[in-house]
Amino acid sequence: MNNYFYITTPIYYVNDKPHIGHAYTTILADVLTRYNRNIGRKTFFLTGLDEHGQKVQQAAEENGIDPQEHCNQMAPRFKELWQKLHISNDDFIRTTEDRHKKVVKDFLQIVMDNGDIYESEYEGLYSVSEERFITEKEAESGEFRDIKKLKEKNYFFKMSKYQDALISHIESNPKFIQPEHRKNEILGFLRQPLNDLCISRPKSRLNWGIELPFDKDYVTYVWFDALINYITALEFNQGTELFESWWPASYHLIGKDILTTHAVYWPTMLLSAGIKLPDSIFAHGWWLMGESKMSKSLGNVINPMDLIDDYGVDPVRYYLMREMVLGQDSNFTMGSFIQRYNSDLANDFGNLLSRVTTLIKKNYDGKIPEPGEYLESDLQIRLKGESLSSKVEMLIGEMRLNEAIEDIMQYIRTVNKYMEDNAPWKLVKEDKVAAGRILYVAGEALRLGAVLLSPVMPHRTGILLDALNALNTNTSWGNLNPNSMLKDHEPLFPRIK
RNA sequence: GGCGGAGUAGCUCAGCUGGUUAGAGCACCGGAAUCAUAAUCCGGGUGUCGGGAGUUCAAGUCUCUCCUCCGCUACCA
Numbered sequence: 001m002n003n004y005f006y007i008t009t010p011i012y013y014v015n016d017k018p019h020i021g022h023a024y025t026t027i028l029a030d031v032l033t034r035y036n037r038n039i040g041r042k043t044f045f046l047t048g049l050d051e052h053g054q055k056v057q058q059a060a061e062e063n064g065i066d067p068q069e070h071c072n073q074m075a076p077r078f079k080e081l082w083q084k085l086h087i088s089n090d091d092f093i094r095t096t097e098d099r100h101k102k103v104v105k106d107f108l109q110i111v112m113d114n115g116d117i118y119e120s121e122y123e124g125l126y127s128v129s130e131e132r133f134i135t136e137k138e139a140e141s142g143e144f145r146d147i148k149k150l151k152e153k154n155y156f157f158k159m160s161k162y163q164d165a166l167i168s169h170i171e172s173n174p175k176f177i178q179p180e181h182r183k184n185e186i187l188g189f190l191r192q193p194l195n196d197l198c199i200s201r202p203k204s205r206l207n208w209g210i211e212l213p214f215d216k217d218y219v220t221y222v223w224f225d226a227l228i229n230y231i232t233a234l235e236f237n238q239g240t241e242l243f244e245s246w247w248p249a250s251y252h253l254i255g256k257d258i259l260t261t262h263a264v265y266w267p268t269m270l271l272s273a274g275i276k277l278p279d280s281i282f283a284h285g286w287w288l289m290g291e292s293k294m295s296k297s298l299g300n301v302i303n304p305m306d307l308i309d310d311y312g313v314d315p316v317r318y319y320l321m322r323e324m325v326l327g328q329d330s331n332f333t334m335g336s337f338i339q340r341y342n343s344d345l346a347n348d349f350g351n352l353l354s355r356v357t358t359l360i361k362k363n364y365d366g367k368i369p370e371p372g373e374y375l376e377s378d379l380q381i382r383l384k385g386e387s388l389s390s391k392v393e394m395l396i397g398e399m400r401l402n403e404a405i406e407d408i409m410q411y412i413r414t415v416n417k418y419m420e421d422n423a424p425w426k427l428v429k430e431d432k433v434a435a436g437r438i439l440y441v442a443g444e445a446l447r448l449g450a451v452l453l454s455p456v457m458p459h460r461t462g463i464l465l466d467a468l469n470a471l472n473t474n475t476s477w478g479n480l481n482p483n484s485m486l487k488d489h490e491p492l493f494p495r496i497k
Numbered sequence: 498g499g500c501g502g503a504g505u506a507g508c509u510c511a512g513c514u515g516g517u518u519a520g521a522g523c524a525c526c527g528g529a530a531u532c533a534u535a536a537u538c539c540g541g542g543u544g545u546c547g548g549g550a551g552u553u554c555a556a557g558u559c560u561c562u563c564c565u566c567c568g569c570u571a572c573c574a
Binding site: 180181182184185186188189191192256259323325328329330331336339340342343344346347348350351352353354355356357358359362363402403406409410413416417419420421423424425426428491492493494495 | 499500501502503508509510511521522523524530531532533534535536537538539567568569570571
């Protein structure tokens with residue numbers, strides 16, 4: 001296995017306010033990063049902001065401020081949200097930073113030098129009000145005003161030249177576009193001849209962008225600029241080692257709405273520049289808000305961000321990761337959130353911690369008892385715990401996070417049953433050594449479960465591990481230290497009434 | 498229109514190359530227990546596996562067809 005794990009989220013467009021979609025992708029990246037870090041890989045996690053383009057320029061004009069000032073006002077909103085969600089990104093890139101402009105210009109020059117950029121006149125229908133070219137169909141729709149025919153010189157990237165190379169790469173690398181149905185979509189799309197990509201905008205029309213290195217009158221098309229962020233952060237072509245170490249990316253996580261730009265534009269750009277393609281582009285689905293549409297009059301509007309204030313970050317992270325089958329859409333409902341929280345987190349997981357620690361405090365002066373010699377039932381718990389770790393690793397490698405989480409919870413349920421079967425609260429009256437062994441095994445199993453869940457819920461599992469005096473991410477059996485003192489803790493996940 | 502998904506218990510989903518009485522979690526009903534956040538444990542499913550037809554000793558699993566939903570894509574005269 002490659003020991004370097006480089007993962008990215010899309011860079012989010014500064015005109016959107018941060019919403020559940022942004023939060024979901026970023027939490028997913030964070031969970032994968034933390035998991036890979038836990039199992040000993042070197043990780044680099046990049047997120048950031050896309051700050052160029054027409055909509056930013058317009059929004060700034062409406063507010064009567066400079067576009068850069070507009071971006072500077074928006075950026076903290078995202079950064080603060082990531083802090084609030086306990087996102088452990090290694091870098092936060094903004095496309096208006098000098099480091100990015102430098103790499104974009106280098107990249108454009110390389111592609112130009114390879115002969116893959118040419119000038120051409122484009123003639124088409126242009127909507128002055130919308131400030132963009134529109135198709136004939138759009139013109140007929142009547143939704144656009146001030147339409148005129150416009151002829152404009154622009155620069156084009158020879159995307160079509162790489163069509164065949166891209167198709168064969170997709171076909172020979174099954175994991176390149178995931179999930180599989182997205183791969184099929186792209187292959188279907190590539191059955192048509194690919195057009196070349198217009199990668200410039202004349203400054204007369206739009207000047208909020210990165211100037212082309214070979215023509216001062218033009219700026220770079222925003223997507224061409226934005227995609228390059230993934231290598232900017234690695235200091236591509238800047239004479240450092242960073243790029244060599246981390247590229248190609250393990251995952252570009254994206255929403256399904258930006259699949260074409262990532263699975264077609266970006267790879268052909270890389271092919272032209274002679275750069276390796278990323279290992280995997282993974283498109284996830286969307287969160288839908290309930291079976292019925294949200295409606296203010298029905299009063300069923302939920303802002304998932306508010307849940308964080310009410311119930312904490314970790315339960316929200318848990319819910320999002322547990323509930324979505326990666327690649328499919330999911331429904332977000334308050335009912336399913338509460339159900340999930342109470343049954344998994346409060347009843348099974350949090351309550352198990354309370355059972356174990358209370359018994360140890362009452363009967364062993366708060367000191368973790370000695371495990372002694374295992375009997376069959378104890379050994380079963382140990383063996384299941386050991387196979388759990390490898391199973392979770394396999395499932396996460398296949399991006400089946402919901403199943404990995406379910407398997408961990410299944411294990412927690414098994415431990416609850418083990419407690420019931422062995423009833424240490426009774427046993428302690430007859431055989432204090434045997435009861436101590438049961439509590440050690442249950443505590444150790446709980447510790448193991450918490451370590452495996454820590455990428456999803458870093459904060460609460462930290463409290464648990466600290467209470468058990470075992471703050472580390474070791475998944476091998478026996479890391480609970482006999483005779484060490486338990487620390488007091490509040491109920492880990494108080495039931496929602 | 499073309500291509501590709503999907504339709505399995507009330508809900509969310511597993512079911513690999515066809516093979517014992519079709520599974521899990523949650524919800525629901527009954528019981529046990531009382532260490533614990535009234536949490537836990539045990540028991541309980543009469544599900545037309547979207548409809549129909551076919552192949553086979555045997556189909557949720559393969560073939561055909563129809564219905565419904567979704568995604569991508571193309572639009573004729």
